Amino acid sequence: MMGRIREARSSRPEAECSGRLIVRHGPSAAVRQRSRRRREAAAAAGVAESKLACGRAHSPMLRASPYTYAVLDGLLREHFPFPRRILQVHALLLTSGALLPASPCAATAAFPYNCLAHAHLRVPAASTSTPPPAPLRLFSAMLARGARPNGHTFPSLLKSAAASCPAAATSLHAQCLRRGLVADRFVACSLVSAYARSGHPARDARKVFDEMGGPPDLASCNALLDALCLAGDLAAAESFFAQMAVRDVVSWTTLVSGLSRAGRHRCALEAFREFLLDHKGRLGEATLVTVLSACANIDGADGLSAGKAVHSYIVRHELNLTAFLGTALVDMYGKHGKLGCCNSAFEIVHKKESCTWNALLSALANHGKETEALAKFDMMTAQGFLPNQITFVALLTACGRAGLVEIGLYWFEVMVAEYKVTPLMVHYGCVVDLLGHAGRFVEAIQFIDRMPFTADASVWGALLGACKLYGNVELAEEIGLKLMVLGPQQSGRYVTIRNVYLEDGNWYAATRMGVAMQEAGIKKTVGQSSVVFHGSAIT
DNA sequence: ATAGGGTTAG
Numbered sequence: 001m002m003g004r005i006r007e008a009r010s011s012r013p014e015a016e017c018s019g020r021l022i023v024r025h026g027p028s029a030a031v032r033q034r035s036r037r038r039r040e041a042a043a044a045a046g047v048a049e050s051k052l053a054c055g056r057a058h059s060p061m062l063r064a065s066p067y068t069y070a071v072l073d074g075l076l077r078e079h080f081p082f083p084r085r086i087l088q089v090h091a092l093l094l095t096s097g098a099l100l101p102a103s104p105c106a107a108t109a110a111f112p113y114n115c116l117a118h119a120h121l122r123v124p125a126a127s128t129s130t131p132p133p134a135p136l137r138l139f140s141a142m143l144a145r146g147a148r149p150n151g152h153t154f155p156s157l158l159k160s161a162a163a164s165c166p167a168a169a170t171s172l173h174a175q176c177l178r179r180g181l182v183a184d185r186f187v188a189c190s191l192v193s194a195y196a197r198s199g200h201p202a203r204d205a206r207k208v209f210d211e212m213g214g215p216p217d218l219a220s221c222n223a224l225l226d227a228l229c230l231a232g233d234l235a236a237a238e239s240f241f242a243q244m245a246v247r248d249v250v251s252w253t254t255l256v257s258g259l260s261r262a263g264r265h266r267c268a269l270e271a272f273r274e275f276l277l278d279h280k281g282r283l284g285e286a287t288l289v290t291v292l293s294a295c296a297n298i299d300g301a302d303g304l305s306a307g308k309a310v311h312s313y314i315v316r317h318e319l320n321l322t323a324f325l326g327t328a329l330v331d332m333y334g335k336h337g338k339l340g341c342c343n344s345a346f347e348i349v350h351k352k353e354s355c356t357w358n359a360l361l362s363a364l365a366n367h368g369k370e371t372e373a374l375a376k377f378d379m380m381t382a383q384g385f386l387p388n389q390i391t392f393v394a395l396l397t398a399c400g401r402a403g404l405v406e407i408g409l410y411w412f413e414v415m416v417a418e419y420k421v422t423p424l425m426v427h428y429g430c431v432v433d434l435l436g437h438a439g440r441f442v443e444a445i446q447f448i449d450r451m452p453f454t455a456d457a458s459v460w461g462a463l464l465g466a467c468k469l470y471g472n473v474e475l476a477e478e479i480g481l482k483l484m485v486l487g488p489q490q491s492g493r494y495v496t497i498r499n500v501y502l503e504d505g506n507w508y509a510a511t512r513m514g515v516a517m518q519e520a521g522i523k524k525t526v527g528q529s530s531v532v533f534h535g536s537a538i539t
Numbered sequence: 540a541t542a543g544g545g546t547t548a549g
Contacts, residue, residue, distance in 0.1 A: 069541045114542050155543040189544040222545040253546040289547040296548090327548040334549095358549035390549045 064102045069111050072098070076119040083123040090116060090134075100145065108147035113138050117156040125164055135160035136168060149175070151184040158190035166198035173208075183213030189220040196227030202236065222250045229258025249279070253287045260294040268294040269306055282317065285325050292328035296335040307332040311345075321345075323353040330356060334363025354385045361394035370402035389421055396430035400437065408434040429459045436466025441475060457486045 072093075079085035093099055093112060101108045117135035125133070132140075135157050142149060154176055161168040173182075173191055181187045188208055195205040205227035209220060216224075221244055228237035241247070241255050252275040259268035272291050288310055295307035311329060319325065326349030333342035346352075346360045357380040364373035377395050381387060387395070392415045399408030412431050415421045428451050435444035444463055448455045460479050467476040 066541050071540090073542060111541065118543070150542095152541090152543045159544080184543090186544045191544095193545065217544090219545040224545090226545070248545095250546045255546095257546065284546085286547040293548065324548055329548090331548060353548090355549045360549095362549065388549085394549080 064106075064109055064111075069115075072112060073115050076115050080119065080122050086119045086123050089119070099141070108142065108145045110142060110147045110150050110153060113142040113147055114150075114152045114156065117153070117160070121156055121159055131165070132168075133160045133164045136165060149179065151181050151187055154181060154187045155190040158187075158194040162194040162197035169194045169198040169200070182208070182211065185212060185214070185217055185220060188212035189217075189223050192220060192223040192227055196223070196230045202228050202231035202233055205231075218246055218248060218251070222248075222254055225251060226254045226258070229254065229261065232262065234258060234262050234264070249275075249281070249284065249287060252279075253290050256287075256294065257290040260290065260297065263297075265294045265297040265303070269298065269302075283313065285319075285322060288314065288319075289324055289328040292325075292332045296328070296332040303332075304336045304338070307336070321349050323349060323351050323356055326350075327353070327356045327359050330363070331359040334359055334366075337363075337367050339363060339367055339369065352385070354380075354388055354391065357385055358388070358390045358394060361391060361398070365394045365398035365401065368401070370398040370404070373398035374402075374404075374407075387415075387419055387421070389424055389427070392419075392421060393424075393426050393430065396427060396434070400430055400433045403437060405434050405438040405440075425453070425456055425458060428455065429462045432459050433462040433465070436463050437469065439466070439470055441466070441470075441472060457483055460486070 076086065076089055079089055093116065098112050099108075099116075117138045120134040120138070123134065139149065139153070139157055142153075154172060158169065158172055161172055169191075172194070176182050176187055176191065182191070188211075191208045192205045195208065196202070205224060209216060209224045209227075212220060221240075225237055225240055225244075228234075228240055237255065237258055241251065244251060252271070256268045256272050256275070259265070259271060269291070272287075272294070292307060292310050295303045295310065297303065298306070307329075310332075313319075314321070314325065314329070321329070326345065329345045330342055330349070333339075333345055342360065342363045346356065349356050357376070361373050361376055361380070364370070364376060373394060377387070377391070377398075380391070392411065395411055396408055399405070399411065409431065412423070412427065415427070416423060428448070431447060432444050432455075435441075435447060441463075444466070448459060448463070451459075460482055464476060464479050464483075466472070467479065
C-alpha cells in the first residue's frame with residue numbers, strides 16, 4: 001500500500017496541490033470517523049488512496065459548484081494518459097463523497113458520474129477487468145443513488161458499450177428514448193455508432209440517424225458512413241459519401257478503412273490518393289494506420305512502395321511511432337516479406353504492445369523464419385506481454401511450417417490451460433494441419449470431432465492438404481462430400497480434391513468430381529488448372 | 540469558472 005502511494009507521489013509531485021481547493025474544512029469527530037471508514041473500505045477494495053486531493057486530515061466534502069466541477073474535470077483530464085491514476089481519482093471521489101448528494105435533501109449530481117465515465121474510456125480493458133465496463137457500472141451506481149442521467153451521460157456509456165458490452169446498446173437506447181434525449185446530436189451520433197459497432201444491421205443505425213433532430217452534422221454523417229461500411233454495404237456507403245455536403249479527414253479515413261476491410265485494398269489506396277489531392281493539413285495516426293493496412297494487403301510492388309511512402313512521411317514529419325502506428329508499419333513490411341525493415345521498425349516502436357509482437361511473429365512465421373518466431377515468442381512472454389489469440393495463430397502456424405508437431409500440440413494445450421485463450425476456428429485449423437502433415441489422420445479426425453463447434457471449410461481444407469501430401473484418396477473423397485455441404489463456393493477445394501485423384505491416377509473419380517462441382521453450381525470445368533476470380537487466380 | 544459524439548494495427 002505504502003509503495004503505491006509513494007509511487008503516485010514521486011511520479012507526479014505537482015499533482016498534490018490540485019485537490020486542496022475542493023475540500024471544506026472543519027471535520028467533526030463523526031465525519032472523521034466516517035472518512036476513515038471510507039478510506040479503509042477503499043483500501044480493502046484494493047484501490048490506492050492518493051494524496052493528491054485529500055488534504056489528509058480534512059473531511060473531504062465536495063461542494064457542488066461550477067468551480068469545483070471545473071476542477072474535478074481538470075483533475076481527471078490531467079490524468080487521462082495514466083489509467084491507474086484515473087482509478088485513483090475514482091477512489092478519491094468515492095472516499096470524498098463526491099458521488100453522493102451534497103446534502104441529505106439535495107439530489108445527486110450527474111456531473112461527477114459523467115466525467116468519471118468519460119475518463120474511464122481511457123482505461124484499457126485489462127485494468128477494469130470485470131465484465132460490465134466501468135462506465136456501465138457507474139451508470140447503475142448513478143441510477144441507484146438517484147442521479148438523473150442527461151445528454152452528457154450517454155455518449156460515454158454508448159462508446160463503452162460498443163467497445164466491450166454490445167448487448168447493452170439497445171437498453172441504453174431505450175434509456176435515451178425514455179429520457180427524451182434521442183434528438184440530442186451527440187446522443188444520436190453515439191447511438192448510430194454504437195449500433196454499428198454492436199453488430200446491428202445498418203437499418204438500425206440509419207433509423208436513429210433519420211430521427212435525429214435537425215439537420216445531421218458532420219460527426220453523425222461520419223458515424224453513419226462507418227455504420228454502412230461495417231454492415232458491409234459498401235455501395236450504400238459510397239453513395240452516401242458521394243452525397244455528403246462536407247467531408248473531413250475522418251470521413252475519408254472511414255471510407256478508406258471501409259474499402260480496405262471489404263478487401264478492396266486498391267480502391268482504398270486510390271481513395272486515399274484522391275483525398276491527398278486537395279488536403280493540405282497534416283495526417284493523423286488513424287489515417288496513416290488505415291492506409292498502411294491497405295498497403296500491407298496489396299500484393300506486389302505497388303503496395304510496398306505506397307507503404308514505404310507512408311513510412312517516409314512518418315520519418316519526414318518526425319511522427320512518434322506509437323504502438324498503433326508502429327504495429328501497422330511492422331505489419332506492412334512483414335506482409336511484404338521485408339523482414340529486415342520489419343525488424344527495425346519493430347525495434348523503434350517505443351511502447352510496444354502485444355499486437356506489435358503479433359505483427360512481428362506473423363511476419364516471421366509466414367516467411368520461413370519459424371525458429372526465429374518461436375524465439376521471439378519466448379522473448380515476448382519473458383518481457384511480460386500477454387499472448388492472445390492472434391499470437392497463438394502465428395505461433396501454431398510457425399510450428400506447422402517447421403513441422404514441429406509435438407511443440408505445436410504443446411503450445412495449443414498451454415494456450416488453453418495456462419493463458420485461458422479460447423481457441424477459434426483458425427487454431428483448430430492449425431492443429432489439424434499439424435496432425436495432418438505428420439500423417440496422423442486418425443488423431444486429426446478425433447480432434448475435429450471433439451471441437452466445440454462444427455468444423456468449417458478451413459479446417460477440412462487443412463486436412464485435405466494433408467490428404468494431398470499423403471495421397472489419402474479415401475479421406476479426400478469423404479472431405480469432398482463434407483465441403484460440398486459446407487460451401488459450394490469453395491471451388492479451390494474441389495480443384496485440390498480433384499488433384500488428389502489425378503495424382504493417384506484415378507481419372508474416373510477426378511471426372512466425377514468435376515461433375516459434382518458443376519452440379520454444385522461451380523463454374524469450372526475439368527481440364528482447367530485455375531479459375532480467375534476478381535482478377536486473382538485460385539488454383 | 541459545468542461534461543459528451545465520428546476514423547486506427549495483429
